[in-house]
Amino acid sequence: MADQPPQPLDVIQRWMQSVIVHPAGVAAGIDSASHTGEIEQGADRVDELICRSRAQTSIERLEVYSNAYKARLIEVLIGEYPAFVHALGEEAFVGLASGYLEVHPPASYTLGELGRFFADYLLETRPPNESEDGSPDWADFLIDLARLERCYSEVFDGPGIEELPPLDAERFRHLSPEQWITCRLVAAPCLRLAAYRFPVHEYASAVRHQQEPESPIAQVTRLAIHRREYVVRRTTIDAIQFGLLTRLVEGASIGQALEQLIEANSQAVVTADELSAWFRDWAAAGFFIGLAT
Amino acid sequence: MMPIPRCGHPNLGLGVGLRTVHFPYLLQHQPEVDWFEVISENFMDSRGRPRDVLDQLAERYPIVMHGVSLSIGSTDPLNLDYLRKLKSLADAVQAKWVSDHVCWTGVASRNSHDLLPLPYHEQSLQHVVERIRIVQDVLQRQLVLENPSSYVTFTASTMSEAEFVARMAEEADCGLLLDVNNIYVSSINHDFDPFEYLDAIPAHRVVQFHLAGHTNLGTHLIDTHDSHVTDPVWELYRKAHLLTGGASTLLEWDAKIPPFPIVHAEVMKARDYMSSALGSYRSRPANDQLQANSTVPHPATAVFAEVE
Ligand SMILES: [Fe+2]
Numbered sequence: 001m002a003d004q005p006p007q008p009l010d011v012i013q014r015w016m017q018s019v020i021v022h023p024a025g026v027a028a029g030i031d032s033a034s035h036t037g038e039i040e041q042g043a044d045r046v047d048e049l050i051c052r053s054r055a056q057t058s059i060e061r062l063e064v065y066s067n068a069y070k071a072r073l074i075e076v077l078i079g080e081y082p083a084f085v086h087a088l089g090e091e092a093f094v095g096l097a098s099g100y101l102e103v104h105p106p107a108s109y110t111l112g113e114l115g116r117f118f119a120d121y122l123l124e125t126r127p128p129n130e131s132e133d134g135s136p137d138w139a140d141f142l143i144d145l146a147r148l149e150r151c152y153s154e155v156f157d158g159p160g161i162e163e164l165p166p167l168d169a170e171r172f173r174h175l176s177p178e179q180w181i182t183c184r185l186v187a188a189p190c191l192r193l194a195a196y197r198f199p200v201h202e203y204a205s206a207v208r209h210q211q212e213p214e215s216p217i218a219q220v221t222r223l224a225i226h227r228r229e230y231v232v233r234r235t236t237i238d239a240i241q242f243g244l245l246t247r248l249v250e251g252a253s254i255g256q257a258l259e260q261l262i263e264a265n266s267q268a269v270v271t272a273d274e275l276s277a278w279f280r281d282w283a284a285a286g287f288f289i290g291l292a293t
Numbered sequence: 294m295m296p297i298p299r300c301g302h303p304n305l306g307l308g309v310g311l312r313t314v315h316f317p318y319l320l321q322h323q324p325e326v327d328w329f330e331v332i333s334e335n336f337m338d339s340r341g342r343p344r345d346v347l348d349q350l351a352e353r354y355p356i357v358m359h360g361v362s363l364s365i366g367s368t369d370p371l372n373l374d375y376l377r378k379l380k381s382l383a384d385a386v387q388a389k390w391v392s393d394h395v396c397w398t399g400v401a402s403r404n405s406h407d408l409l410p411l412p413y414h415e416q417s418l419q420h421v422v423e424r425i426r427i428v429q430d431v432l433q434r435q436l437v438l439e440n441p442s443s444y445v446t447f448t449a450s451t452m453s454e455a456e457f458v459a460r461m462a463e464e465a466d467c468g469l470l471l472d473v474n475n476i477y478v479s480s481i482n483h484d485f486d487p488f489e490y491l492d493a494i495p496a497h498r499v500v501q502f503h504l505a506g507h508t509n510l511g512t513h514l515i516d517t518h519d520s521h522v523t524d525p526v527w528e529l530y531r532k533a534h535l536l537t538g539g540a541s542t543l544l545e546w547d548a549k550i551p552p553f554p555i556v557h558a559e560v561m562k563a564r565d566y567m568s569s570a571l572g573s574y575r576s577r578p579a580n581d582q583l584q585a586n587s588t589v590p591h592p593a594t595a596v597f598a599e600v601e
Contacts, residue, residue, distance in 0.1 A: 006414050006449035010368035013400040016409065051446045054484055055512035064444035064513065068590050069405055076406075076595045106404045109362035109375045110334045111595040114406075149598075156598035157341040208600060230342035232600040 007039065012049070015039045020065040023102055027059055029066070073101055073114060080115040081149045083204035087142060087215065099125070112157060119146040136197035136218040144196040148204055151192050151225055152232050159189040160227045161286050169283040171291055172276060179293045181255035185248050186290035190227040193237075193246050195220065201234045228286050235285065240270060241278060245287070296497035298538055300435060300468040302390055305355050305541040307560045312546070313596055315553045316346045326354060326557060330543050332594045333360040333391070337378040343596050351386040357501070357541070358383055359470075361594070362404060363393035365424050365438065366411045369400050376431045383432065389541075390500060392437035392470045395421070395458060407590070412447035413457040418464075425465035437500045438462070439470035442478040442507075442516035442590065454479065455493035462498045469494065471540075472503035473530045474522065478514040487529050496537045504530060504560065505545040516590045519548035521559055531566040539567065547594060 006012075015033050022029025027043040034042040041048050043059060050058040074097045078085050085093045104117045126139040175183065199221045206213035222242040224235045237245065243264065247257035258275075282288060306327030311319075313335075318324075329350060336347050350356065360379065364372075383391050396408040411417045429436050440458055452460075462469050471494065480487035506520030522530075522544070530542075544560035 006412060006416060006447075006451075009366075009412070009417050009420055010400065012412060012447070012449070013368055013397060013409075017400050017403065017405060020407075020409075021403075021405065047448075049448055051448055053482060053513065058445070060512070061445040064515070064590075065405075065407060065409065068407055071589045072406060075589060079595055079597045082597075106399075106406055107402055109372060109404060110338060111406060112338065114595075152598040152600050156600075157339050157343065157596065159340040162345065205600065227341070230345055230599070232598055234601065 007049075011038045015049075016062075016065075019062055020069050021105065022066070023098065026062045026066050030059070030062075070098065070101070073106060074098070076111050076114050077118070080153055081118065081146060083200075083207040084142060084145045084149055086207045086213075087145060087203070096122075112153070115150060115153065119143055119150055122146055138215075140218075141198045141200070141215065144198055145200045145203065147194065148196065148200045148223075148225075151194060152204075155190050155192060155225055155227050155232050156230075160230070161188045161190060161289055162228075162230060164289050166286065167283045167288050167290060169280040172279050172283065175293070182253050183291055183293040184251065184253050185288040186292065187249045188226060188286055188289050191249065191287050192225040193223070193242060193249060194225060195222045195242065197221070201236070224285075224287060226285065226287060233285075240265070244278075245282070248288075296495075298497050299500050299540050300437075300498055302468065302500045302541070304539055305357070305389065307563055308355075308357070308541060308543045309553075309556055309560055310359075310543060310545045310547070311347070311350070312550055312594070313343065314550050315556075316342070318553045319350065320346065322553075323353065324553065324557065328355040328357060328389070328541065328543075330357045330359045330545075331386075333358045333379055333382060333393075334362050335594060335596050336386075337375075337382045339596070342599065347386060355389050356386045357543075358386070358388040358391045359439075360391070360393040361406070361408065362398055363428065364396070364398040364404070365393060365428065365436075366395065366397035366409075366417065366421050367400055368397075368420070369402065371424060371427060373431065376428060380432050383434070390437050390468065391432060391434060392439055392468075392501065394439045394441045395461065396441045408441040410441060410443035410445060410447075411457075413450040413452045413454055415451070418452075418457060418460060421461055422465040425461070425467050429465075429467065435466070435468055437468035437470050439472050439503065440475050440479075442472075442475040442482075442514075444482055444513060444515075444590075446483050453485065453490075453493070455490040459493055459495055462495055467498075468500035469498045470501045470503060471499050471533060471537075472505070473533055474503065474505040474507055474526045475516060477523075477526045477529055478507050478516050482513045487525075488532060491529065491533055491536060494536075499533070499537045499540050501540055502530065502533060502542045503545055504542065504563065505547075517548055518545045522562070527562070527566050530563065531568075534563075534567050548589070 018033050019026055019029035030043045030046050034040055047058040052058045074094055077097045100121045106114050122143045129137045131137050197218055198216045199219055201223055203213050203216055222237050224237050226233055243261050244257050247260055308328035309326055311329045311331045336344055394408045399405045425436055476487045476490050504522045505518045506522055508515045508517040542563050546556045
C-alpha cells in the first residue's frame with residue numbers, strides 16, 4: 001500500500017479508461033497514455049500503479065476489463081442487430097462493430113443508446129457501389145437492414161398507443177365531404193414510415209424465426225412500422241399509400257395530402273372507396289389516434 | 294442507542310432479479326415470489342413492454358431498483374437528468390429502496406458499462422461520501438450501495454475495500470447491499486480472507502444481500518452470474534446472515550438464464566443456510582469447476598425488441 005500521496009482520482013480514472021478501451025489492447029493503451037497523458041509509467045512499469053496478483057501480472061489484470069469492455073458492448077450490438085449479424089457473419093460483424101465503437105463509444109447511462117448511430121456509421125464507411133448500373137448492392141442491403149433493426153428497437157421501447165382508446169374507424173363514415181377534406185389525423189407516436197431498397201423486413205423476420213434466409217434481391221420496399229400490444233408490427237404499403245401517409249404524418253389535412261399526391265404523381269388513381277377502405281384499415285391498425293376537424 | 298437493523302428497511306425475504314426472458318412466465322403464472330429486483334436503466338426510459346410488465350408486477354410484488362450507471366465514484370459531474378428519472382421511476386413503482394455499486398462506470402462523458410473499481414484512500418472516500426449525500430438529497434431517500442467484484446487493485450490504496458465500504462456507509466449514512474459472491478470473487482482475485490471482510494462491515498447497515506454464480510478461470514474468478522451459487526459463497530452467506538440477523542436476499546442470474554422455476558429454486562436454497570451452525574467451506578470440495586470459455590462479467594443487461 002502506498003506511502004506517497006496518490007494520483008488525483010480524475011487522473012487515474014482517465015488513465016484507466018483510456019487503457020481498457022484502447023483498440024490495440026492494454027499494453028498499447030498504457031504506452032500511448034504515457035506519451036500523452038498525466039501518467040508517465042509505460043507498460044514495463046505499470047505495476048507501480050496496478051498491483052499484480054499471485055497468478056496474474058498487472059497487465060493481465062487490466063486485460064480482464066479491456067476484454068470485458070469490448071465483449072459486452074459487442075454482445076449488446078449482436079442482440080440489437082440479429083439479422084444484420086446473420087447476413088454479415090459473426091466474425092466480420094465483430095470487426096465492424098469494433099470500428100463502430102471506436103467512433104461512437106458509449107456515452108449514455110443506458111445500453112439502449114449504444115446502437116443508435118450504427119446505420120449512420122455504415123453509411124459513412126461503406127465501400128463504393130460497384131454494380132454497373134448503380135443498382136442497390138450488398139452494402140445497401142446491410143445499411144437498410146441496420147436501419148430497420150434500429151427502428152424496431154426505437155418503436156419497441158418508445159411511446160405507444162396501448163393506453164389510449166382506439167380511434168373508431170366508423171368516425172370516417174360520418175364525416176361530411178367538407179369535414180373530410182379539412183380534417184387532420186393525429187399519428188400514433190409509434191408510427192414510422194420508411195422506404196428500403198430490399199425487402200429487409202422479410203429477411204429480419206426470417207432470422208428472428210431461426211430460419212436461414214437467402215440474401216434478397218433488390219426491390220423497393222415501403223413499410224409502416226408500428227406497435228400494438230407492445231409488439232412491433234410492420235405492414236408493407238405501396239408508393240401512393242406511402243406518399244399519403246407521409247404527408248398526413250407531417251400534418252397535412254387529408255385534402256392537402258391528396259392534392260399534393262396528385263401533383264407529385266399524375267398517374268395516381270385512387271377511388272373514393274379505396275381511400276375510405278385505407279383510412280379504416282389504418283385507424284384499425286392504430287396508425288392514427290385522433291381526428292381534428 | 295442500538296443501531297436499527299437494515300437501516301430500518303424490511304426483510305423482504307428471498308427474491309429474484311427480474312429478467313426479460315421470464316416476462317411471459319411471470320405474467321402467466323404469477324408465481325409465489327417474495328420480491329423482485331429490477332435493473333433501473335432498463336425501465337427508466339421505457340415506454341413499451343418492459344415498463345408495462347414492471348407496472349403489472351409492481352401491483353403484486355415488492356420492487357427494489359438496482360442501477361448500474363450511477364457511477365458514484367466517477368470524477369465526472371453527477372448526471373442530474375439520470376437522477377431525476379431514477380427518482381420518478383422509484384416513486385412510480387414504489388421501490389422499497391434504490392441501489393447501485395461502489396464503483397465508477399466511466400469518465401470524460403463516457404460510460405464503459407462496467408463496474409470499475411476505485412483506489413481506496415482518503416481522497417476517494419471523501420469524494421464518494423460527498424456524492425452519496427447529493428444523490429440522497431436528489432432522490433429524497435437513502436441510497437444503498439453494493440460492493441462490486443473486481444479484477445485489479447491499486448498501489449495507491451491505503452485501506453481495504455471492507456474498511457472503505459464500512460467508513461463510506463457510516464460517514465454518508467447510506468445502506469449497504471452486500472454481494473456475497475462479489476466478496477468471494479474479489480477475495481480470490483486479491484487474496485484476502487472473505488470472512489474477515491464480513492467482520493469489518495457494519496452489520497446493521499446491510500439492507501440486502503446478493504447471491505450469484507461466478508466463473509473460475511484458474512488464475513482468477515469472474516463474476517458472470519451465469520450459474521448456480523457455489524458452496525463457498527453459501528458458507529459466506531451463512532455467516533453474513535448470522536452477523537446481520539438476516540436481510541432481503543436476491544439471486545442474480547444474467548447469462549445462460551434457465552427457466553424461472555430453476556432461478557427461483559436457487560434462491561430458495563438460502564433457507565438452508567439460515568441456521569446458526571457455521572460450516573467450513575475449506576474442508577469441503579467446492580463445486581467450483583474450472584472454465585476455459587470466454588466470459589463477460591456482469592453487467593450486460595440490455596433489452597431487445599419483440600417483433601411480429
Ligand atoms: Fe450484485
